[in-house]
Amino acid sequence: MSTLSELFLTYQSLIGFVGIDALLALSVYATLCCGQLSLANAGFMAIGAYAAAILTFHTKLPFAAVLLASALAPAAFAVPLGLPVLRLRGVFLAIATIGFGEVVRLALVNWDFTNGALGLVAIPQRAGLLTIYLILGIALFFFARLRGSKLGYALDSIREDETAARTMGINTTLAKLSMFVFGAALAGVAGGLEAHFTFMVAPSGYSFSRVVDMLVYAVVGGVATYVGPPVGAAFMTLLPEVLRGLGESVGLGPGPLRLFVSGAILLAVVLFLPNGIVSLPLLVAAVRMRRQRG
Amino acid sequence: MGQQAINGIFLGSIYALFAVGYTLVFGVLDIINLAHQAVFMLGAFFALVLVGTLHVSIAVALPIAVLFSGALGILLDRIAFRPLRGRADSNLAGLITSIAVATLFEAIALQLFGPDTSRFPFGTFPERRLQVGAAVVSTLQLGIVAISVVLMVILTYLLRRTRLGRQIRAVAESPRAARILGIDVDRVIAASFFISSALGGAAGVLFALAFNSLSPDVGRSVELKGLAVIILGGMGSVPGAVLAGFAIGLIEVFTVAYLGSSYRDAVSFAVLFSVLLIRPRGLLGRAALREA
């Protein structure tokens, strides 16, 4: 019987990670959907995670309040960061946000209050599958209602041609900043959830690789709609588990296998399926239609 | 103080060598090649295999590793960048495909060499300590600085005095105009990748020798510092990358000496932010970097 409960526990944590990764993918999508590549979200996630952990250890706040704080804390940083940085051209925005993420990580490595590089452990598990998926549901609801709204149209237009959008009367700086802050809040709450799901926070969990993972989830899933990033997150999180047996039979260690599969899928998607996994049904349908005709 | 300066120049020469390849590709393609650090790493491992397993001397292994890295660069261009030519989203897509290939390269290294630190065998590079005024310099440090400088001089000569160099600069200026002039843009880009990756691989070997450690994730931290260097120097400017590489090396060493080692990496990012917010084009870069 202990193996059964072990099995459930394993899958439970995997399903939890899928939910958290889906939130992270959506946090990157928040800025990608208006054409901005921001790679700051590992830093925002770290701020949210640490804020939540500190509040849990040092206060008696209910978990809902802790999660709210984990969303608001990074959002507060996102405003002064976003204002100067969102004016930069594409690749420079990416670099500036990478820089921010690294600065946060380095600051945490050097912060004695939270044990520096060792981080905080034994955080009580206050986040369960229900909480994670409830928050994911709320996030998805927001994105669903955003589509087709006045702000949603504004974001689409900024993505397509920001200069033209400005002459339509759209305050593009404000629109971009809103999504930047929203993405920061999402990443922060995902961090808070993860901290209370995996019992620990440490700076090494919020490195540049982390935000690259988030970007990969979003791109692999497809960034044309908000459905893509969660699908991508699920795919990329579950795939290594599915392939684990295969890897062992071929003699590949789990580490290299995971990386190899990750890289290969990412490359294949960008080159052959630029609108991500969610565009696959459309592609299949189009090919089928063409076959029927010709 | 003199000792710090020497250490700074030594560190800076490696940063400069790494950054020069980074900025060359950006100048030509307008894309950040995030696989540069993976070539940096694989080039070093290749040299390690030559020296450690095949007992080739470092003097022979280094040039071979450099050529190998250049070849990796051409492969990289073929699979990650060339298929995207002409696509509207090529900048973002190129960034992501370079991440993909970097991941693949890292996977290969991890499988072949494991996650732990590898080292060049003792005695790979004859080490002696020399006294220069009040400072101490090792022959290894001198060798690394010398090799870096030589490679950067060769690159400068190549860019300024050869036909290929002129073509590279033309494509960097405007690929469309270059094509109209009859330049084979794809071939020039492939050549740029060869050069860029060859230098990146060289930087990797020197780095592994300098710090006596090498692992599949060694490229990660250098990559981010490399970003700070090319931003400071000016994106696309080779002389800028050289200048900035040495500058950051010196800044880093002096920061550690006077503020402590915990600020070591942070200072590069402080420089990065300051440059982006005050003068985004860096020291020697072209203007027009903000959106309208």
Add this chain to the structure above:
Amino acid sequence: MLLALDGVERAFGGLRAVDGASFSVREGEIHGLIGPNGAGKTTLLNLISGLLRPTSGSIKLGDRRIERLPPHKITALGISRTYQNIRLFPALRAVENVIVGEHLVRSAPLWRRLLFLPAAREEEHTARSRALSLLERVGVRERAGARARDLSYGEQRRVEIARALASDPRVLLLDEPTAGMNAAEVSAVAALIRQVATEGHSVLLVEHNVRLVMEVCQQITVLNFGKVIADGTPQAVAQDPAVIAAYLGNEP
């Protein structure tokens, strides 16, 4: 005077793209802006719409100086435009492009949508039908669902005009709206411009098609090398020796 330019100058390095330009546009007027290639017409439109700042001089809308305002504020004050190279949002459908143009006239707080309030659904419905009727006006209603990048050149130009009208502007800046159109399409655009002016919008029309400009405009400003060389009625301008000299040796 609705729109007044006074001594507007814009230099790029040593080159004066616009050199002391002064002219005005009245309410309901169709005002032409012509000149040989490179005369500075598009630069002027960029200055008026706020994409560029003048190095000196002033631009007034009503009695409000606008030359230092950001583009979105200038549009909010009632100036909208089309582009010489057509800048529609390629992946968006024609009707969606026009809906974006309505941004300023929509009052649609997001929270209403979040709560599924009927007011929100009504508002979207209104926005959409308004966009469709604008497309009808410019004659491309049947292409409403096509993505902008799939439209023909002439269709794109007309959608862009519809989009510019969507914000109900006081002044409409048109940058070569009939480039690449055939005679029938040009007449349709001419009729549209006249109708728009009758409804109270002023139009500043930049054009290479001098005949169209002569037919449709009440006032014409002629630009050459960034300077205003003539400013008056079509008849006066057509006989102005400076204008004739500027166009001799250039394509009419």
